[in-house]
Amino acid sequence: MSAAIKVGVIGLGTVGQGVVRLLKNNADEIARRVGRPLVVTHASVRDAGKARDCDLSGITTLADAMQLAREADVDLLVETVGGISPARELILAALARGKSVVTANKALIAEDGNRVFAAARASGASVAFEAAVAGGIPVIKAVREGLAGNRVERLAGIINGTCNYILTQMQENGTAFDDALRDAQRLGYAEADPTFDIEGMDSAHKLAILASIAFGTPLDYGSVAVEGITRVTPQDIQIAQVFGYRIKLLGIAKRSGKGSEQGIELRVHPTLVPDNTLLAKVDGVLNSVVVRGDAVGEVGFYGRGAGGDATASAVVADLIDLARGLGADARHAVPALAFQPDAVRALPIVPSAEVASAFYLRLKVADEPGVLSKLTAILASHDISVEAILQREPRGHEDANVALITSVIPQHRFDHAVNEMRALPFVREDAARFRVEKFD
Amino acid sequence: MSAAIKVGVIGLGTVGQGVVRLLKNNADEIARRVGRPLVVTHASVRDAGKARDCDLSGITTLADAMQLAREADVDLLVETVGGISPARELILAALARGKSVVTANKALIAEDGNRVFAAARASGASVAFEAAVAGGIPVIKAVREGLAGNRVERLAGIINGTCNYILTQMQENGTAFDDALRDAQRLGYAEADPTFDIEGMDSAHKLAILASIAFGTPLDYGSVAVEGITRVTPQDIQIAQVFGYRIKLLGIAKRSGKGSEQGIELRVHPTLVPDNTLLAKVDGVLNSVVVRGDAVGEVGFYGRGAGGDATASAVVADLIDLARGLGADARHAVPALAFQPDAVRALPIVPSAEVASAFYLRLKVADEPGVLSKLTAILASHDISVEAILQREPRGHEDANVALITSVIPQHRFDHAVNEMRALPFVREDAARFRVEKFD
Numbered sequence: 001m002s003a004a005i006k007v008g009v010i011g012l013g014t015v016g017q018g019v020v021r022l023l024k025n026n027a028d029e030i031a032r033r034v035g036r037p038l039v040v041t042h043a044s045v046r047d048a049g050k051a052r053d054c055d056l057s058g059i060t061t062l063a064d065a066m067q068l069a070r071e072a073d074v075d076l077l078v079e080t081v082g083g084i085s086p087a088r089e090l091i092l093a094a095l096a097r098g099k100s101v102v103t104a105n106k107a108l109i110a111e112d113g114n115r116v117f118a119a120a121r122a123s124g125a126s127v128a129f130e131a132a133v134a135g136g137i138p139v140i141k142a143v144r145e146g147l148a149g150n151r152v153e154r155l156a157g158i159i160n161g162t163c164n165y166i167l168t169q170m171q172e173n174g175t176a177f178d179d180a181l182r183d184a185q186r187l188g189y190a191e192a193d194p195t196f197d198i199e200g201m202d203s204a205h206k207l208a209i210l211a212s213i214a215f216g217t218p219l220d221y222g223s224v225a226v227e228g229i230t231r232v233t234p235q236d237i238q239i240a241q242v243f244g245y246r247i248k249l250l251g252i253a254k255r256s257g258k259g260s261e262q263g264i265e266l267r268v269h270p271t272l273v274p275d276n277t278l279l280a281k282v283d284g285v286l287n288s289v290v291v292r293g294d295a296v297g298e299v300g301f302y303g304r305g306a307g308g309d310a311t312a313s314a315v316v317a318d319l320i321d322l323a324r325g326l327g328a329d330a331r332h333a334v335p336a337l338a339f340q341p342d343a344v345r346a347l348p349i350v351p352s353a354e355v356a357s358a359f360y361l362r363l364k365v366a367d368e369p370g371v372l373s374k375l376t377a378i379l380a381s382h383d384i385s386v387e388a389i390l391q392r393e394p395r396g397h398e399d400a401n402v403a404l405i406t407s408v409i410p411q412h413r414f415d416h417a418v419n420e421m422r423a424l425p426f427v428r429e430d431a432a433r434f435r436v437e438k439f440d
Numbered sequence: 441m442s443a444a445i446k447v448g449v450i451g452l453g454t455v456g457q458g459v460v461r462l463l464k465n466n467a468d469e470i471a472r473r474v475g476r477p478l479v480v481t482h483a484s485v486r487d488a489g490k491a492r493d494c495d496l497s498g499i500t501t502l503a504d505a506m507q508l509a510r511e512a513d514v515d516l517l518v519e520t521v522g523g524i525s526p527a528r529e530l531i532l533a534a535l536a537r538g539k540s541v542v543t544a545n546k547a548l549i550a551e552d553g554n555r556v557f558a559a560a561r562a563s564g565a566s567v568a569f570e571a572a573v574a575g576g577i578p579v580i581k582a583v584r585e586g587l588a589g590n591r592v593e594r595l596a597g598i599i600n601g602t603c604n605y606i607l608t609q610m611q612e613n614g615t616a617f618d619d620a621l622r623d624a625q626r627l628g629y630a631e632a633d634p635t636f637d638i639e640g641m642d643s644a645h646k647l648a649i650l651a652s653i654a655f656g657t658p659l660d661y662g663s664v665a666v667e668g669i670t671r672v673t674p675q676d677i678q679i680a681q682v683f684g685y686r687i688k689l690l691g692i693a694k695r696s697g698k699g700s701e702q703g704i705e706l707r708v709h710p711t712l713v714p715d716n717t718l719l720a721k722v723d724g725v726l727n728s729v730v731v732r733g734d735a736v737g738e739v740g741f742y743g744r745g746a747g748g749d750a751t752a753s754a755v756v757a758d759l760i761d762l763a764r765g766l767g768a769d770a771r772h773a774v775p776a777l778a779f780q781p782d783a784v785r786a787l788p789i790v791p792s793a794e795v796a797s798a799f800y801l802r803l804k805v806a807d808e809p810g811v812l813s814k815l816t817a818i819l820a821s822h823d824i825s826v827e828a829i830l831q832r833e834p835r836g837h838e839d840a841n842v843a844l845i846t847s848v849i850p851q852h853r854f855d856h857a858v859n860e861m862r863a864l865p866f867v868r869e870d871a872a873r874f875r876v877e878k879f880d
């Protein structure tokens with residue numbers, strides 16, 4: 001067996017420590033795969049005094065991460081710091097030296113990946129980022145390589161474990177959102193500041209990455225239409241269940257339109273999904289992505305989307321790929337975003353108002369006769385049919401609720417109808433509007 | 441864009457035609473991925489007169505497949521003939537010329553893959569075979585590359601769509617096995633001679649391949665313990681349901697024992713799986729594989745395991761991988777069986793008698809008092825506890841049935857207990873014995 005491949009790890013938090021542990025624990029098997037051992041020789045952290053949950057013997061710890069990126073005698077670099085800066089500068093410094101980098105940093109890849117990949121190309125190095133989407137599930141490799149013969153028609157995923165945990169708690173125990181969130185924080189599934197997760201930005205980062213490798217489009221995080229889960233109530237979850245649906249936060253990327261009209265939809269929002277689909281059954285912190293290709297049909301993946309060990313699994317898989325490619329001409333490598341850089345082509349993003357789907361609507365109404373007939377008359381006048389409708393008796397001092405699911409219509413048509421409904425004297429509030437996706 | 445990559449396809453049946461269609465339909469996207477077009481320039485079939493469901497314009501059709509393998513001016517070769525011979529000789533001939541080959545041939549890879557891969561190494565060429573397991577699901581790539589940082593602890597899969605279709609029919613409609621089989625044949629889901637599928641050999645082929653890439657062991661089809669689905673009855677399916685299980689034909693590969701005692705279990709058999717697991721919910725012709733790695737935990741994959749287009753998706757993905765690697769030094773390639781050839785190590789196969797699991801047992805018994813107490817006494821004397829038990833009133837002229845699920849025990853202990861039970865005067869027949877797997 002030839003000389004070891006030297007790895008530097010910047011950032012020894014949840015994921016970085018997992019990487020160090022995994023490379024040590026499975027050193028023998030990994031060497032049997034690669035033909036050479038992979039050894040962490042250098043690491044860098046912010047606070048050198050902090051205890052680490054991994055064996056650091058044999059690892060040179062540098063106080064200055066930039067020094068590691070710029071000068072350390074390593075073959076491959078892992079960035080598990082997170083955030084845009086200094087992670088970006090560290091990665092760019094390593095790439096400038098021709099060192100390939102593995103990162104778990106979805107924010108950076110989604111928001112500034114086009115620049116990072118350009119820098120990698122310029123120096124003949126690679127940037128791998130399997131861990132950035134869905135943690136341990138090798139979904140980037142699957143879409144980029146395993147399904148490469150397909151024209152991807154759409155993909156949909158539960159790609160934020162925090163939100164899925166909260167929604168599952170709300171579903172199973174009728175917990176209110178705030179309580180479920182506190183519960184998730186207590187268990188370490190949500191950050192002290194949970195905004196990024198619950199407002200859907202984290203899912204949007206991952207969706208932007210998946211969409212780019214699925215459709216051969218440039219990364220375009222800014223175009224993702226994002227709605228988080230803070231407005232989901234136990235009541236809506238329960239009514240959805242009566243209708244045969246679960247409410248999940250999905251990231252959805254979809255081709256839409258034909259020929260020269262063709263564009264893509266990029267959206268993250270709470271979604272009613274039929275309760276007999278795989279996505280409806282993925283509960284707790286698990287993630288799942290379902291991809292539809294023109295040849296393969298529907299393919300699904302599920303597993304742990306976060307956690308130090310599961311995410312390290314993805315980082316180490318990338319390290320092994322890069323280790324195999326060390327010394328090879330970069331033109332043999334799989335392009336970072338699946339398509340050759342000069343063949344990446346932007347497609348128009350379909351504005352939310354034009355995106356068609358079925359819709360779930362819940363209105364609070366005064367408890368008086370004729371409510372249903374007036375509401376359904378408005379829907380009919382907009383050529384919207386009703387797939388399911390439920391009227392609930394008021395409880396105590398509450399208003400009565402009317403909930404319904406529409407046929408598939410563009411959002412603007414739905415919004416117009418809802419605006420007309422809101423003008424009706426007996427309508428107190430449009431309490432909830434969510435998209436419904438049947439995946440058929 | 442540089443010159444086209446020339447592909448030869450031997451065998452234009454279900455899969456081969458799918459490959460030709462897919463490479464034509466998605467020619468533009470595939471070229472955008474690879475940087476060069478992939479074009480089928482040569483093909484060979486047995487019966488040149490047969491109509492083909494794909495556009496053969498621009499393709500030179502050769503009557504002699506061996507001539508295509510040996511002489512045609514192609515860069516890559518696809519073998520979609522099937523069977524051991526002449527498929528093996530065709531592949532070996534292509535490899536001898538240094539041409540890399542994509543095959544969908546699970547029988548050949550499972551039974552003689554060690555030789556095929558040795559020939560590939562000798563000539564610096566590659567053999568890719570994603571299509572050999574689970575059709576369009578990129579599970580070989582996922583296990584071999586995407587989960588490469590893990591020590592795989594076990595995997596379990598529904599890897600034969602024919603059997604899963606039959607069992608699903610039996611489950612959903614109470615259909616008898618023979619009727620469900622005929623139904624599958626009528627729909628083209630089962631061959632005229634279905635032996636290979638229903639007796640479990642096809643699953644065993646796929647399991648042998650998955651186990652090898654998961655554990656770094658040589659291909660060892662002969663060591664798989666195989667039991668097909670012909671003895672599954674609607675009655676057992678129904679009783680399993682009462683117990684909270686589904687009956688699925690699973691291929692299971694599992695590490696077993698510790699330290700120097702370590703071995704692997706390789707087995708295909710009808711299995712009771714808890715009805716809340718993903719595997720229990722995969723119905724009809726769909727396939728699914730669930731892998732447990734030490735770092736990633738449980739990861740699952742599902743999708744179409746057969747059909748021309750889905751299988752072609754896997755073949756074309758392999759072609760794209762090989763196209764990228766054309767001209768690169770073979771030592772940069774992922775080893776065919778995930779581990780470096782000199783690091784592949786056999787592990788002892790655990791004999792079936794030693795393989796532990798829970799068991800389902802159904803006995804036909806005379807309808808007389810004391811039956812349960814005598815049966816449970818025998819189980820207790822073998823230190824077997826009972827997880828669930830059901831006694832059914834006789835219907836019409838039928839015997840009464842007692843069905844039960846045991847605790848987890850090695851098979852030899854279960855067999856001894858059942859043999860003692862059979863000797864009891866009121867036991868007419870041990871009508872069914874199946875393993876139960878809970879995956880916890």
Ligand SMILES: NC(=O)c1ccc[n+]([C@@H]2O[C@H](COP(=O)([O-])OP(=O)(O)OC[C@H]3O[C@@H](n4cnc5c(N)ncnc54)[C@H](OP(=O)(O)O)[C@@H]3O)[C@@H](O)[C@H]2O)c1
Pocket residue numbers: 010011012013014015016044045046047048050065080081082083086104105106107131132135305306307308311
């Ligand atoms: N956690 C997950 O489950 C998960 C899953 C998928 C992807 N990711 C991604 O993985 C990345 C890391 O996440 P994490 O959860 O491991 O974060 P974390 O636990 O907060 O760890 C961050 C690490 O980076 C170090 N660090 C911060 N600034 C640094 C600097 N300037 N120089 C050197 N080290 C610095 C920190 O040092 P100190 O320890 O000294 O403070 C810490 O060790 C993020 O991009 C995240 O989005 C995480």
Ligand SMILES: NC(=O)c1ccc[n+]([C@@H]2O[C@H](COP(=O)([O-])OP(=O)(O)OC[C@H]3O[C@@H](n4cnc5c(N)ncnc54)[C@H](OP(=O)(O)O)[C@@H]3O)[C@@H](O)[C@H]2O)c1
Pocket residue numbers: 450451452453454455456484485486487488490505519520521522523526544545546547571572575745746747748751
């Ligand atoms: N079908 C699936 O869904 C599926 C899924 C996964 C893997 N596979 C595997 O894919 C392979 C092909 O399966 P298939 O279903 O496509 O089989 P198929 O429909 O029976 O096609 C076999 C093809 O090979 C041709 N052929 C037979 N002997 C030949 C010879 N000596 N020289 C040249 N051509 C010859 C046949 O020619 P004629 O047409 O002229 O008879 C036919 O076109 C098998 O290894 C199978 O296990 C199949």
